[in-house]
Amino acid sequence: AGALDAAGDRLRVRNTWGDGVFAVFGGAGEEDDSGVEAAAETALRLVGAFGAAAADWERMGFTDPNPVRVGLHAGP
16 A cells, blocks of 8 residues: 555556556646656555565465566556
8 A cells, every 4th residue: 555655646546456456647647757657666666565575475375475466558
């Protein structure tokens, strides 16, 4: 939640589907690319948060210390 909250008003929509997160980002206008930047920054924050919790994941029995996959799509 904190990784998404950090995007501020550039995060337009957020929803969870099962164990997935769906988020839509946007800038102030059609020519504003800050929504794309916010999406990339948020993806990096999410990956970083999971990486920071690697010891917790291992303690819970996960063999991969970073069990997160991020997919991004950018378009008008």
